[in-house]
Amino acid sequence: MASTVKNVRSTFELSGRNYIVTGGAQGIGFTISRAICEMGGNVAIWDIQDKPVDDKEFNTWATEFGSKTLFVQTDVTKKESLEAAFKKTLDVFxxxxxxxxxxxxxxDKPFIDQTWDEFNRIQEINVRGTFFAxxxxxxxxxxxxKPGSILLIASQSAHIALPGYRMAAYNTSxxxxxxxxxxxxxxxAPHGIRVNTISPGFVDSDQTRNIREAKPSKREGEQMWLAPPNQRLSKQSDLTGAAIYFLSDASIHTTSADIAITGGLHAGTIDGLISYEK
Structure with missing residues (x-):
């Protein structure tokens, strides 16, 4: 009987494949976009901003990795904007x-104080924008x-109520x-399309930095890195290995799955700060 064991390394390659990353001008989306290019893929970034935050680095990917890159200013809450971005992407790729x-x-705001407009805005971007993209x-x-792989960005907020943070609308999304x-x-699945998620923990980013700095005390802000069992903030690069796994043929028989990358916080906390200074 012939062996069915295949080499592993090549299954992680994305050579010749094209991916769309929304919200890729910075943060997690930007880091995953770079990883896609590093593994041989091409990437179209859609973002509300007019260019990547690190435009200089973005412009090096084509020469460094031999990838095609495209940036399209897009509002994921607008149907016409999404459709125009998709057309432009297909024109190129x-x-x-x-x-x-x-x-x-x-x-980060107490549940009873979160407004109708704040809730709607979070759902429009986080849920509806994802749904229709x-x-x-x-x-x-x-x-x-043709088969394909779609990776959604969930969160530890889909697993737990975050210690020290009141984010009901975000958790819901x-x-x-x-x-x-x-x-x-x-x-x-019958079409050969796989859909999976990663659930990042507290990732060091402008968004989490702003939330932390808005806390009434330094002690409450510290819960971002003291609550996880690993006792540190996640780096954006902590997410890329799982992202490439799900996008590539390495996960060819994996769908409807989630990888939590939280430093263990999705499972619980023992020594993290869970009290509040008045």
Whole structure:
């Protein structure tokens, strides 16, 4: 009987594949975009900003990795903007093999004080923007009769109530994203389309920095790195290995799955600060 064991290294390659990353002008989306290029893929970044925060680095990927890159200013809350971005992407890449909708916002505010408009804005970007970006990509893959991989960005907030943070609207949105990946992984499997999630913990970024600095005391802000069992903030590069795994053929039989990258916080906390200074 011939051996069915295959070499592992090549299954992580993304050579010749094209991916869309929303919210990729900075933060997690930017880091995952770079990782896609490093592994041989091409990337189209869609973002509300007019250019990447680190435009100089973005412009090196084509020469450093031999990848095609595209940046499209896009508002994921607007149907017409999404459709225009997708058309422009296909004009350049001709086809896509998957997407990583990472556009997202959060607020840290007591539940009883969160407003109608704040809630709606979070759901529009985090959930609806993700839903319809994925829908366009899935429809294209089905029409082209080709397999694909879609990676959604959930959060530790889809697993737990964060110690020291009051983010009900955000938790709700990320719970929705995780459930969306589960149901789409099932529904789209007959078409060879896999849908998975990663759940980042407290990642060192402008967003988490702003939330931390808005805390009434330094002690409450410190819970971001003291509450996780590993007792540190996540780096954006902590996420890229799992992202490439899900986008590549290394995870060819994996769908509707989640990898929590939280320093252990999704499982609990023992020594983290859980009290509040008045």
């Amino acid at each position: 001709k086809t896509v093999d998957g997407c990583v909708p990472s556009a997202g916002i959060a607020i 994925v829908q366009m990509v899935a429809r294209h893959l089905i029409e082209q009769k 990320k719970g929705g994203v995780m459930m969306l990946a589960k149901v789409l992984g099932v529904e789209l």
